[in-house]
Amino acid sequence: MDFSSKLLENAVHEISQLPGIGKRTALRLVLHLLKQPEEQTTNLASALVNLRSQIKFCVSCHNISDVELCEICASPKRDESIVCVVEDIRDVMAIENTGQFRGLYHVLGGKISPMEGIGPQDLTISSLISKAKKGIIKEMIFALSSTMEGDTTNFYIYKQIEGLEINTSTIARGVAVGDELEYADEVTLGRSIINRIPFEGSLKAN
Numbered sequence: 001m002d003f004s005s006k007l008l009e010n011a012v013h014e015i016s017q018l019p020g021i022g023k024r025t026a027l028r029l030v031l032h033l034l035k036q037p038e039e040q041t042t043n044l045a046s047a048l049v050n051l052r053s054q055i056k057f058c059v060s061c062h063n064i065s066d067v068e069l070c071e072i073c074a075s076p077k078r079d080e081s082i083v084c085v086v087e088d089i090r091d092v093m094a095i096e097n098t099g100q101f102r103g104l105y106h107v108l109g110g111k112i113s114p115m116e117g118i119g120p121q122d123l124t125i126s127s128l129i130s131k132a133k134k135g136i137i138k139e140m141i142f143a144l145s146s147t148m149e150g151d152t153t154n155f156y157i158y159k160q161i162e163g164l165e166i167n168t169s170t171i172a173r174g175v176a177v178g179d180e181l182e183y184a185d186e187v188t189l190g191r192s193i194i195n196r197i198p199f200e201g202s203l204k205a206n
């Protein structure tokens with residue numbers, strides 16, 4: 001792609017780094033911004049800069065938060081004896097939308113994937129295990145997507161907490177195998193959490 005302007009080229013290059021956005025789409029977006037009032041671009045740019053410089057992760061569940069301890073972890077209405085283990089903030093949002101879960105979350109930040117070079121040490125697993133060892137957690141719900149990476153991650157955590165008195169369960173698969181949680185509709189996802197099944201039972205079924 002030949003650009004008549006270095007400024008244009010730089011902007012297109014940066015935007016095309018985003019997932020799912022090729023050079024053509026990036027160019028369309030940049031030209032769109034140029035047609036809008038300058039303020040819109042300034043607001044977009046400063047929202048991104050502020051996001052990166054000010055964002056925090058909850059010290060307990062690792063969810064994205066504006067404060068040290070997120071609203072969910074800080075709420076006295078939540079049951080801290082039940083922890084739902086999820087991959088990222090999108091899953092927290094999806095499960096919160098069902099209104100069916102009153103426990104806490106633990107956000108792993110990904111799944112174990114040898115193919116992508118992601119090991120347990122790249123995720124927040126050790127923080128989950130130390131929380132588990134404090135003895136407050138009575139049940140851990142694995143709510144990772146049902147892919148090979150999800151299953152590997154569940155099993156790794158399960159092995160780490162074996163012997164602690166913690167019931168493990170996995171969400172019932174109204175959520176089809178391989179589906180990402182965030183795409184499940186709220187009713188189905190809500191039901192999957194209520195009808196969760198013991199994790200060991202899910203192992204035998206495989």
Ligand SMILES: [Zn+2]
Nearest residue numbers: 058061070073
């Ligand atoms: Zn939290």
